[in-house]
Amino acid sequence: MIVTTAQKPTPEQTAYAQAIAAELEGRFVPRKQDSLQLLGRKYEDPVLLVADDRGLRYYEDSKEPLYFHPSMAYVRVKRMRKGERDPLIALTGCLPGDSVIDCTAGLGSDSIVFSYGVGASGKVTALESERVLYTVVREGLRSYRTGHEDVNDALRRIGMRCIDHLSYLKQQADKSADIVYFDPMFRHPLHDSSALAPLRGLANGAALSEESVKQALRVARKCVVLKEHGDSGEFERLGFEKRHRNKIAYGVIIPS
Structure with missing residues (x-):
């Protein structure tokens, strides 16, 4: 699993994503300007977790993300x-x-x-x-x-x-x-x-x-x-x- 951030993250957001990656034994990858699809292809991993101010969004094969919402x-x-x-x-x-x-x-x-x-x-x-x-x-x-x-x-x-x-x-x-x-x-x-x-x-x-x-x-x-x-x-x-x-x-x- 790849763990990354939103584009142009703050240092705090990067540290948060790195901590989540360590907890889940995932691979932290800097987002830079890459799309999620490009990251998945580049690292040959269809599972991505995006950490940002909104919390965590889980993607698998670039489908609709799973994220928390009280709904x-x-x-x-x-x-x-x-x-x-x-x-x-x-x-x-x-x-x-x-x-x-x-x-x-x-x-x-x-x-x-x-x-x-x-x-x-x-x-x-x-x-x-x-x-x-x-x-x-x-x-x-x-x-x-x-x-x-x-x-x-x-x-x-x-x-x-x-x-x-x-x-x-x-x-x-x-x-x-x-x-x-x-x-x-x-x-x-x-x-x-x-x-x-x-x-x-x-x-x-x-x-x-x-x-x-x-x-x-x-x-x-x-x-x-x-x-x-x-x-x-x-x-x-x-x-x-x-x-x-x-x-x-x-x-x-x-x-x-």
């Missing part, structure tokens, strides 16, 4: 700021001060909603097993700015961990979190999306295991929640009570 999470949080109840917050019974483990962070959308819901007295831990995706999202949560300081604070409060969720859950004490949440990569997308296509290339597509659910039930005090297709057989396979919402459904298990 619909920001829309949902703005509704919450107006006093509206988010369906996921309502379903989980999430309250200020709660502790949440998002086992499959992806681009962090649901982690952002949870972080706003639990507030400054709560805690959200977002787990991502794929290192490049973890780094892109971690840096985005650190640097992205919305037009609302309370939303920015919610982004900054999320604790990212680069670890697979089963390993992490096994390390946690019994009843040590309020909510454990799973949103695994859908095996079959609901529709084609150019925005999510780069994520599919990076994210862990493995099916959720029964052992992961067992560990989640040991750790959770309030509930364990699974997000999946409305017609998915994963709910029945893993013992979740399915609750529909349009084409997407949430499954819930209340720990005994």
